[in-house]
Amino acid sequence: MKPITYARATDAANATAETGKDPQSRYLAGGTNILDLMKYSVENPDRLIDVSRLPMSDLSMLSNGGVLLGGMMKNSDTAAHAIIRERYPVLSEAILAGATGQIRNMASNGGNLLQRTRCHYFYDIAFKECNKRNPGSGCAALNGINRAHAVLGASEKCIATHPSDMCIALAALDAVVVTSRPNGETRRIPFTEFHLLPGNTPQIETVLERGELITGIELPPASAVPFAAKSHYLKVRDRASYAFALVSVASALQIENGVIKSARLVLGGVAHKPWRSKEAEVALVGKPANTATYKAAAEIALKGAKTYKHNAFKVPLAKQTIIRALEETASMKEVAA
Amino acid sequence: MQNGEIRYSLQPIALVIAETLEAATYAATLVKPTYFKTGSPVASIHASNAKLVEPTRPHNGELKPVLRGDAKAAFASAPVKITETYTHAMNHHNAMEMPATIAVWEADDHLTLYDTVQGVSTAQGTVAAILGLPAEKVRIVNKYLGGGFGSKGAIWAASILTALASKAVGRPLKVAVSREQYFASNGLRDEQKQIISLGATKEGKLLSIVHEKQSATSVTDDYAEANGNILNMLYACPAFETKYRVVRANIITPTFMRAPGEMPGCFAIECALDDLAYKLKIDPLEIRRINHADTDPSNGKPFSSKSLLQCYTRGAELIGWKDRPKTNRATRDGNWLVGWGISTASYPVHSNQGNARARYFLDGTLGVSSAATDLGTGTYTICTQTASETFGVPMDKVKFELGDSSLPTTAISGGSMAAGSTTAAVHAACVALMTKIKKYVVADEKSPLHGANTDDVVLKDEILSLKNDPSKSEKYSEMLQRNKQTNIEANGEGKYGASKEHSMHSFGVHYCKVKVDEALGIVRVEKWVGVHAVGRVLNEKTARSQMIGSTAMGIGNALSEQTEIDLRYARYVNANLGEYHVAVNADTPSDIVIEFIPEEDPHVGGVGAKGMGELGIVGVSAAIANAIFHATGRRLRDLPFSPDKVMA
Numbered sequence: 001m002k003p004i005t006y007a008r009a010t011d012a013a014n015a016t017a018e019t020g021k022d023p024q025s026r027y028l029a030g031g032t033n034i035l036d037l038m039k040y041s042v043e044n045p046d047r048l049i050d051v052s053r054l055p056m057s058d059l060s061m062l063s064n065g066g067v068l069l070g071g072m073m074k075n076s077d078t079a080a081h082a083i084i085r086e087r088y089p090v091l092s093e094a095i096l097a098g099a100t101g102q103i104r105n106m107a108s109n110g111g112n113l114l115q116r117t118r119c120h121y122f123y124d125i126a127f128k129e130c131n132k133r134n135p136g137s138g139c140a141a142l143n144g145i146n147r148a149h150a151v152l153g154a155s156e157k158c159i160a161t162h163p164s165d166m167c168i169a170l171a172a173l174d175a176v177v178v179t180s181r182p183n184g185e186t187r188r189i190p191f192t193e194f195h196l197l198p199g200n201t202p203q204i205e206t207v208l209e210r211g212e213l214i215t216g217i218e219l220p221p222a223s224a225v226p227f228a229a230k231s232h233y234l235k236v237r238d239r240a241s242y243a244f245a246l247v248s249v250a251s252a253l254q255i256e257n258g259v260i261k262s263a264r265l266v267l268g269g270v271a272h273k274p275w276r277s278k279e280a281e282v283a284l285v286g287k288p289a290n291t292a293t294y295k296a297a298a299e300i301a302l303k304g305a306k307t308y309k310h311n312a313f314k315v316p317l318a319k320q321t322i323i324r325a326l327e328e329t330a331s332m333k334e335v336a337a
Numbered sequence: 338m339q340n341g342e343i344r345y346s347l348q349p350i351a352l353v354i355a356e357t358l359e360a361a362t363y364a365a366t367l368v369k370p371t372y373f374k375t376g377s378p379v380a381s382i383h384a385s386n387a388k389l390v391e392p393t394r395p396h397n398g399e400l401k402p403v404l405r406g407d408a409k410a411a412f413a414s415a416p417v418k419i420t421e422t423y424t425h426a427m428n429h430h431n432a433m434e435m436p437a438t439i440a441v442w443e444a445d446d447h448l449t450l451y452d453t454v455q456g457v458s459t460a461q462g463t464v465a466a467i468l469g470l471p472a473e474k475v476r477i478v479n480k481y482l483g484g485g486f487g488s489k490g491a492i493w494a495a496s497i498l499t500a501l502a503s504k505a506v507g508r509p510l511k512v513a514v515s516r517e518q519y520f521a522s523n524g525l526r527d528e529q530k531q532i533i534s535l536g537a538t539k540e541g542k543l544l545s546i547v548h549e550k551q552s553a554t555s556v557t558d559d560y561a562e563a564n565g566n567i568l569n570m571l572y573a574c575p576a577f578e579t580k581y582r583v584v585r586a587n588i589i590t591p592t593f594m595r596a597p598g599e600m601p602g603c604f605a606i607e608c609a610l611d612d613l614a615y616k617l618k619i620d621p622l623e624i625r626r627i628n629h630a631d632t633d634p635s636n637g638k639p640f641s642s643k644s645l646l647q648c649y650t651r652g653a654e655l656i657g658w659k660d661r662p663k664t665n666r667a668t669r670d671g672n673w674l675v676g677w678g679i680s681t682a683s684y685p686v687h688s689n690q691g692n693a694r695a696r697y698f699l700d701g702t703l704g705v706s707s708a709a710t711d712l713g714t715g716t717y718t719i720c721t722q723t724a725s726e727t728f729g730v731p732m733d734k735v736k737f738e739l740g741d742s743s744l745p746t747t748a749i750s751g752g753s754m755a756a757g758s759t760t761a762a763v764h765a766a767c768v769a770l771m772t773k774i775k776k777y778v779v780a781d782e783k784s785p786l787h788g789a790n791t792d793d794v795v796l797k798d799e800i801l802s803l804k805n806d807p808s809k810s811e812k813y814s815e816m817l818q819r820n821k822q823t824n825i826e827a828n829g830e831g832k833y834g835a836s837k838e839h840s841m842h843s844f845g846v847h848y849c850k851v852k853v854d855e856a857l858g859i860v861r862v863e864k865w866v867g868v869h870a871v872g873r874v875l876n877e878k879t880a881r882s883q884m885i886g887s888t889a890m891g892i893g894n895a896l897s898e899q900t901e902i903d904l905r906y907a908r909y910v911n912a913n914l915g916e917y918h919v920a921v922n923a924d925t926p927s928d929i930v931i932e933f934i935p936e937e938d939p940h941v942g943g944v945g946a947k948g949m950g951e952l953g954i955v956g957v958s959a960a961i962a963n964a965i966f967h968a969t970g971r972r973l974r975d976l977p978f979s980p981d982k983v984m985a
Contacts, residue, residue, distance in 0.1 A: 002363050041366060120901075120910035126346075127906075144903050145910045147981070236857050238979055239897045240923035242915070246980055313858075313981035320856040320984070324672070 020182030020211025415536025434483025456749025524592025676968025691747030753948025761831025761943025845869030858980030891957020
């Protein structure tokens with residue numbers, strides 16, 4: 001760990017302006033990922049700008065009936081909030097499926113979106129090849145231990161997966177990321193457009209520009225996401241707690257008279273970003289809410305999957321997890337908002 | 338550092354010393370070594386370049402092939418035969434506390450090491466030998482250890498480096514091993530493959546066991562767990578054969594990890610025996626009773642004590658074994674398939690002698706000391722209890738001291754020896770002290786007890802008196818003051834596990850109920866029953882905790898623990914606690930029942946306690962494998978049983 005300087009931001013405008021000018025600075029919020037990355041010498045900033053005390057740590061109601069989650073709101077507070085548990089159960093479940101109680105108590109909502117991949121080869125700087133750390137150096141995972149790696153949307157440049165559970169749920173809820181830019185403007189980014197696939201530039205993981213700060217996350221009102229009340233997160237991992245997803249599914253169903261009216265299906269642990277399968281959602285809508293429908297959707301969701309030496313199991317596992325998640329979602333009791 | 342050769346990834350090649358840990362850590366990143374490749378590393382027994390060889394550099398001679406009877410011929414002619422292969426991922430101890438050493442040179446030839454070791458006496462000998470110092474010039478101190486599981490049983494490179502570097506800089510020096518470094522600093526449990534053949538009668542009686550173990554070891558030593566020992570003695574079987582082969586790989590030398598040999602060996606035979614039971618349609622519990630060894634088949638000796646049959650029966654009651662469906666895939670609970678499994682457990686008493694000193698002071702304090710180590714298992718507590726009980730003083734009057742090699746030498750806290758050997762020494766010291774005090778008082782001309790027979794003297798509540806005439810008495814403190822003494826002291830040597838006529842082992846049984854979600858590849862352990870017989874249980878609470886801990890550790894071994902290694906570089910890719918998955922609370926059932934069968938062992942020596950620190954993990958993974966087989970009808974033989982392997 002190299003010597004660094006530390007400054008505490010007093011307001012968002014100041015923080016973004018400062019950070020935007022200085023490519024060697026990084027934001028510090030909960031610190032649950034950036035500090036690890038610094039200890040591993042993966043991130044080597046000269047300066048940390050502490051944004052954790054900025055006044056954006058609450059949940060507030062929007063005039064349209066939606067909800068704004070503060071960028072600095074703690075993951076635990078978000079998961080425990082009555083409105084989240086009632087109206088957007090998938091989000092509460094997803095947060096609680098991630099990390100540990102201690103980490104969730106520290107982790108901020110904004111920071112959660114910016115978690116870096118847990119690819120071993122990214123984390124261990126002894127491996128020279130990593131296009132994320134050293135663009136153009138290659139991908140050590142391609143022919144290495146790739147049991148945890150992507151099966152959808154990867155490229156030969158990078159087969160790492162996105163690590164967050166919370167983000168899988170947010171992608172299913174049509175959330176919007178609200179940011180503050182160094183030029184003072186506010187930007188609203190649809191969640192599914194926030195994270196990027198690796199392509200030829202796996203080092204670029206989100207659409208954020210340098211210095212841009214996540215100030216909040218908007219959740220649409222129930223009328224705009226009628227499937228949200230029946231939404232669910234199912235995660236398969238190597239142990240019962242404190243492990244990243246091998247495969248996870250955020251699913252949401254609006255069912256009327258046994259027929260699916262609207263649906264969301266997002267996969268975690270299989271791609272470089274939360275993997276929403278619009279094709280699978282289309283295959284669900286208008287069909288009877290039964291296992292045959294879910295099976296068909298699962299097949300569609302995994303179409304085009306490409307596996308590597310150690311992760312072929314993820315394809316059947318993902319299909320089976322989708323079917324189970326949808327079954328469990330359909331059997332949920334809706335909580336009236 | 339002795340030469341330029343790098344034999345394994347994460348091998349220490351330099352030590353950077355600074356005023357703070359942060360500065361040293363940063364400075365280490367500035368060291369830019371130049372090196373060149375001499376060939377492709379060998380990283381696994383499963384690698385295409387792995388070469389199996391006979392171990393010619395065996396440790397303790399344990400790796401020699403064992404032949405008892407003509408096992409191959411007996412197998413060939415057996416009416417029922419089973420041959421299967423079991424594999425076991427590389428495991429790391431991952432004690433909560435990472436290794437660390439502080440070196441202080443008291444003088445040019447006099448070293449004190451504060452070190453995370455499981456045995457200060459043994460460490461003293463090793464460090465002295467390596468540094469070429471007389472043993473009395475090396476002092477090792479460790480008052481509390483945050484877990485070891487065998488990783489801190491030997492002296493490893495960091496301890497010696499700390500001592501040498503401290504001398505070089507002429508100041509006390511602390512070296513702390515990081516979690517990542519811990520994966521290549523203190524050994525590991527070998528990655529291994531076992532091929533086991535069981536020959537049996539149609540009634541399920543074993544006729545032959547033929548076993549081969551292949552494992553990865555280092556390029557410098559041939560350490561391998563001796564799995565054959567337990568296979569040779571666990572069941573009555575007239576013929577046995579085992580042999581070992583190793584792959585010399587680019588890894589640090591493996592070492593003992595909780596129940597080395599017994600744990601993986603038991604996994605293989607307990608799964609194979611279960612297969613035999615199903616094949617012959619015999620209840621898995623019954624086949625274990627049928628093959629019960631009344632005497633030790635490996636050497637023909639009687640057991641010093643063995644209550645395994647009682648363990649089987651009591652455990653079966655607690656788990657409800659008789660209600661278990663006979664066939665597999667018979668119990669469903671929603672998306673879960675439910676199964677019950679069993680495994681026998683056994684661990685030997687490793688003979689060891691220890692010493693302790695006891696001093697009875699003016700103020701009624703009983704000071705007892707021995708160079709034992711407390712790994713967090715309760716050595717302080719049981720030694721205090723033993724002293725209190727033996728000497729007849731309340732617990733709060735006993736001050737027990739351990740963890741310093743300047744104290745009387747005793748066994749390492751390893752091999753499940755510490756409880757038996759240290760309490761034996763404490764007991765002997767307290768008995769010797771009582772005798773000495775009584776002799777002292779009857780020889781004291783000024784004492785009212787002068788001239789009495791020592792057998793008639795009683796020391797109780799700090800008062801010396803005559804058994805049959807309590808009016809003749811005096812305060813212990815008065816006697817000491819009169820003689821200008823502050824205390825009387827005695828030493829004791831405890832004999833533990835010293836019987837030559839007996840085979841000495843702890844025994845037990847694990848029963849478990851698991852549920853398996855085949856679609857998602859998830860196994861959840863629902864209930865655990867462990868019933869064990871370990872001679873005298875010194876402290877029910879610490880004993881039970883040890884058993885719960887070893888069950889949890891065994892669950893990790895069964896379901897999730899594996900060190901993954903990139904074969905191209907022989908480098909670990911999950912050397913951290915986030916991705917090396919030890920069992921967490923959520924993996925461990927809330928319903929764990931641990932019972933001990935009351936057992937007296939008149940031969941084991943000391944206070945009659947056999948070892949139990951390792952017994953509890955032996956057979957855990959087998960019981961889970963057997964329960965998964967019962968639940969699903971699929972036999973998993975490749976540890977750990979992660980979702981990709983469980984998924985159907």
